[in-house]
Amino acid sequence: xxxxxxxxxxxxxxxxxxxxxxxxxxxxxxxxxxxxxxxxxxxxxxxxxxxxxxxxxxxxxxxxxxxxxxxxxxxxxxxxxxxxxxxxxxxxxxxxxxxxxxxxxxxxxxxxxxxxxxxxxxxxxxxxxxxxxxxxxxxxxxxxxxxxxxxxxxxxxxxxxxxxxxxxxxxxxxxxxxxxxxxxxxxxxxxxxxxxxxxxxxxxxxxxxxxxxxxxxxxxxxxxxxxxxxxxxxxxxxxxxxxxxxxxxxxxxxxxxxxxxxxxxxxxxxxxxxxxxxxxxxxxxxxxxxxxxxxxxxxxxxxxxxxxxxxxxxxxxxxxxxxxxxxxxxxxxxxxxxxxxxxxxxxxxxxxxxxxxxxxxxxxxxxxxxxxxxxxxxxxxxxxxxxxxxxxxxxxxxxxxxxxxxxxxxxxxxxxxxxxxxxxxxxxxx
Amino acid sequence: xxxxxxxxxxxxxxxxxxxxxxxxxxxxxxxxxxxxxxxxxxxxxxxxxxxxxxxxxxxxxxxxxxxxxxxxxxxxxxxxxxxxxxxxxxxxxxxxxxxxxxxxxxxxxxxxxxxxxxxxxxxxxxxxxxxxxxxxxxxxxxxxxxxxxxxxxxxxxxxxxxxxxxxxxxxxxxxxxxxxxxxxxxxxxxxxxxxxxxxxxxxxxxxxxxxxxxxxxxxxxxxxxxxxxxxxxxxxxxxxxxxxxxxxxxxxxxxxxxxxxxxxxxxxxxxxxxxxxxxxxxxxxxxxxxxxxxxxxxxxxxxxxxxxxxxxxxxxxxxxxxxxxxxxxxxxxxxxxxxxxxxxxxxxxxxxxxxxxxxxxxxxxxxxxxxxxxxxxxxxxxxxxxxxxxxxxxxxxxxxxxxxxxxxxxxxxxxxxxxxxxxxxxxxxx
Numbered sequence: 001x002x003x004x005x006x007x008x009x010x011x012x013x014x015x016x017x018x019x020x021x022x023x024x025x026x027x028x029x030x031x032x033x034x035x036x037x038x039x040x041x042x043x044x045x046x047x048x049x050x051x052x053x054x055x056x057x058x059x060x061x062x063x064x065x066x067x068x069x070x071x072x073x074x075x076x077x078x079x080x081x082x083x084x085x086x087x088x089x090x091x092x093x094x095x096x097x098x099x100x101x102x103x104x105x106x107x108x109x110x111x112x113x114x115x116x117x118x119x120x121x122x123x124x125x126x127x128x129x130x131x132x133x134x135x136x137x138x139x140x141x142x143x144x145x146x147x148x149x150x151x152x153x154x155x156x157x158x159x160x161x162x163x164x165x166x167x168x169x170x171x172x173x174x175x176x177x178x179x180x181x182x183x184x185x186x187x188x189x190x191x192x193x194x195x196x197x198x199x200x201x202x203x204x205x206x207x208x209x210x211x212x213x214x215x216x217x218x219x220x221x222x223x224x225x226x227x228x229x230x231x232x233x234x235x236x237x238x239x240x241x242x243x244x245x246x247x248x249x250x251x252x253x254x255x256x257x258x259x260x261x262x263x264x265x266x267x268x269x270x271x272x273x274x275x276x277x278x279x280x281x282x283x284x285x286x287x288x289x290x291x292x293x294x295x296x297x298x299x300x301x302x303x304x305x306x307x308x309x310x311x312x313x314x315x316x317x318x319x320x321x322x323x324x325x326x327x328x329x330x331x332x333x334x335x336x337x338x339x340x341x342x343x344x345x346x347x348x349x350x351x352x353x354x355x356x357x358x359x360x361x362x363x364x365x366x367x368x369x370x371x372x373x374x375x376x377x378x379x380x381x382x383x384x385x386x387x388x389x390x391x392x393x394x395x396x397x398x399x400x401x402x403x404x405x406x407x408x409x410x411x412x413x414x415x416x417x418x419x420x421x422x423x424x425x426x427x428x429x430x
Numbered sequence: 431x432x433x434x435x436x437x438x439x440x441x442x443x444x445x446x447x448x449x450x451x452x453x454x455x456x457x458x459x460x461x462x463x464x465x466x467x468x469x470x471x472x473x474x475x476x477x478x479x480x481x482x483x484x485x486x487x488x489x490x491x492x493x494x495x496x497x498x499x500x501x502x503x504x505x506x507x508x509x510x511x512x513x514x515x516x517x518x519x520x521x522x523x524x525x526x527x528x529x530x531x532x533x534x535x536x537x538x539x540x541x542x543x544x545x546x547x548x549x550x551x552x553x554x555x556x557x558x559x560x561x562x563x564x565x566x567x568x569x570x571x572x573x574x575x576x577x578x579x580x581x582x583x584x585x586x587x588x589x590x591x592x593x594x595x596x597x598x599x600x601x602x603x604x605x606x607x608x609x610x611x612x613x614x615x616x617x618x619x620x621x622x623x624x625x626x627x628x629x630x631x632x633x634x635x636x637x638x639x640x641x642x643x644x645x646x647x648x649x650x651x652x653x654x655x656x657x658x659x660x661x662x663x664x665x666x667x668x669x670x671x672x673x674x675x676x677x678x679x680x681x682x683x684x685x686x687x688x689x690x691x692x693x694x695x696x697x698x699x700x701x702x703x704x705x706x707x708x709x710x711x712x713x714x715x716x717x718x719x720x721x722x723x724x725x726x727x728x729x730x731x732x733x734x735x736x737x738x739x740x741x742x743x744x745x746x747x748x749x750x751x752x753x754x755x756x757x758x759x760x761x762x763x764x765x766x767x768x769x770x771x772x773x774x775x776x777x778x779x780x781x782x783x784x785x786x787x788x789x790x791x792x793x794x795x796x797x798x799x800x801x802x803x804x805x806x807x808x809x810x811x812x813x814x815x816x817x818x819x820x821x822x823x824x825x826x827x828x829x830x831x832x833x834x835x836x837x838x839x840x841x842x843x844x845x846x847x848x849x850x851x852x853x854x855x856x857x858x859x860x
Binding site for chain 2: 083084085129130131134136189190191192210220221222223224225226227228229231234236237239240241242243244247250251254259261263264265266267268269271272273274275276277278279284286288313354355356357379380381382383384
């Protein structure tokens with residue numbers, strides 16, 4: 001298998017040059033020029049190998065490899081968009097691995113003189129990262145019916161450009177629709193549990209529960225030089241205290257069994273002038289935990305702290321949009337199938353939970369879904385220094401090929417009813 | 431005097447329409463289109479009343495009213511630039527008041543058949559606010575020899591535009607030079623001590639000491655979803671803790687006699703994406719006090735806290751540029767002259783200190799300087815709701831006219847040596 005693995009690494013290297021940054025990462029935020037270059041590059045790559053490519057109304061890109069005319073479709077995918085100064089593996093690895101795996105499945109079927117029961121579509125979901133346009137996981141959220149295409153198309157970036165305008169500018173929007181019967185995704189772990197346990201592969205058992213809040217801290221604009229402390233309504237002080245409180249809550253509520261993780265990634269100060277007490281800060285805070293009870297306790301604590309901070313900083317804190325995801329499991333039969341496939345290839349593996357959201361987080365709520373992880377060196381992610389070693393990438397492509405082969409042969413879901421119900425209860429815990 | 435006061439209010443109202451904002455303030459940041467409109471409007475206004483207008487190499491605007499050909503010059507001034515969403519009084523009031531006062535002095539001399547010993551120049555100092563281009567008090571700092579014109583001209587705004595380019599774009603740069611023998615400024619208080627004491631006028635005795643620091647908090651970019659707390663080097667957490675610590679230090683070190691005020695007005699997060707742990711935050715922190723000993727203790731405490739925060743948030747905090755101003759007094763003879771002038775007009779007055787920096791903070795270090803305040807309603811400043819009542823503005827113009835009349839008649843400084851030394855020790859306290 002040497003030459004096909006080299007082909008994968010070569011294609012990955014070519015793709016990584018698109019939107020590349022000086023620090024060894026990429027900047028291919030959703031529907032930017034660089035994302036457009038990459039989407040069109042990927043189209044050229046796979047059309048050269050017999051796929052046909054279409055776009056749906058929110059820019060999801062479908063690369064179809066038809067193995068059996070008229071058969072239902074199973075999907076493999078991830079996302080080609082990146083964070084600003086992001087790593088070159090996050091998402092992009094999974095899409096390219098999907099295309100290579102699909103070709104390997106086709107070749108394996110020919111070699112074994114077997115017939116598939118499903119066709120394969122590789123999906124590049126639009127805007128998984130959610131930095132230029134919010135929220136994240138936009139394309140797969142529309143596919144899963146969680147938000148409407150109309151709402152997505154009107155969403156604007158900080159310069160007032162809509163998703164529709166941005167997608168039209170790079171020529172990657174259409175009206176294609178495709179119903180798929182199952183979903184498989186491979187992604188870098190973005191944590192270090194696989195590396196710490198010296199495993200080749202992570203089989204994702206469940207997502208963590210996450211509560212995300214948009215807070216608006218309202219103070220009153222004043223002169224930093226002339227306004228005494230007693231007269232201040234300092235929005236930046238209130239917002240800063242909220243960031244500090246969020247960390248304190250993570251440390252306080254984490255237990256040996258169930259970790260709590262709190263984050264604030266976006267924090268905008270107005271008017272943000274050196275000599276002005278801030279009138280307003282908008283910030284996003286999220287609270288995550290593997291356990292619903294622990295999450296609820298941490299969340300209640302956060303909201304109690306909001307009242308204390310309002311009094312301390314003499315500000316008013318509004319809670320804006322809120323997104324709540326319960327901890328949910330992936331398909332149990334898929335977990336078993338992937339473990340057996342890894343065993344057949346001699347790859348070490350273990351069960352993991354995903355802290356981060358992925359397109360599969362959406363897809364698992366509408367079709368049977370399998371989610372696989374490959375290791376990230378030191379767990380570094382959303383960073384130009386993000387790294388997955390070549391041997392780990394290759395092991396991942398080999399496993400994905402084996403899993404896909406089993407799925408298209410009907411070992412995961414039946415092809416008799418492509419709209420079948422989810423096989424297992426998807427709620428974890430209480 | 432009704433008609434000349436109405437003329438002042440009418441001119442002030444016209445000026446306030448330039449760069450006006452929906453909230454009743456103005457946005458005329460230094461060397462923007464709106465600042466250019468205002469500078470040229472002011473030139474037209476005063477040239478219509480016999481002044482001649484020139485610009486120096488860093489865009490300071492000189493409006494000269496020559497009373498006695500060949501006599502030395504005394505200056506009156508302030509600044510026409512504003513904060514983004516700033517008030518319409520801050521700086522602009524003082525410049526317009528200076529022009530009106532100069533004309534009243536000219537008329538009073540004619541009426542009394544007296545001859546002036548000085549000429550009057552009204553100076554609109556470039557970029558007092560320091561929001562688009564840093565540092566603040568830029569034009570008067572060059573005049574006072576504290577920074578070089580070359581350095582100022584190369585300073586860039588956040589879009590990479592230099593001061594030179596911005597001044598050329600609005601046509602308000604030249605090569606004029608003028609040496610002045612004394613300086614008088616009137617400004618809104620931007621605090622509420624005059625209002626609280628029901629006084630018409632504040633006579634500024636001294637500046638507060640201020641230490642300003644640019645901190646850079648360095649963390650490591652990571653995925654907010656996937657990175658566990660133990661692995662985080664969260665720059666936003668470190669910077670937030672610094673903002674909270676600064677407030678704690680102000681409260682801890684303030685005494686009944688000497689207040690400590692700490693502020694953070696500018697706070698920039700990188701990369702500032704919703705799902706990314708911040709790699710870097712740049713923030714400005716300042717510590718002010720009326721007492722040098724109290725200031726030194728608060729400052730030492732702040733720097734001790736930096737080390738604790740580095741360990742707590744697992745970040746590295748660099749201290750960048752630093753600006754330190756000792757508490758300094760204004761000219762004692764000027765304070766006496768202004769008090770007597772106010773008494774002659776029946777205006778109530780009291781001694782105040784200025785927490786904020788002003789162009790006079792620079793000028794007092796190079797020539798004998800008088801600084802006057804008029805009340806600000808509720809002390810609100812750097813805010814569209816900033817307000818000084820018409821009667822207080824008019825009382826200020828009347829006092830400024832009386833003070834200027836005394837100064838041009840030689841009652842403040844002698845005209846025998848226009849380069850004379852400062853009369854008093856300018857250091858307050860230890």
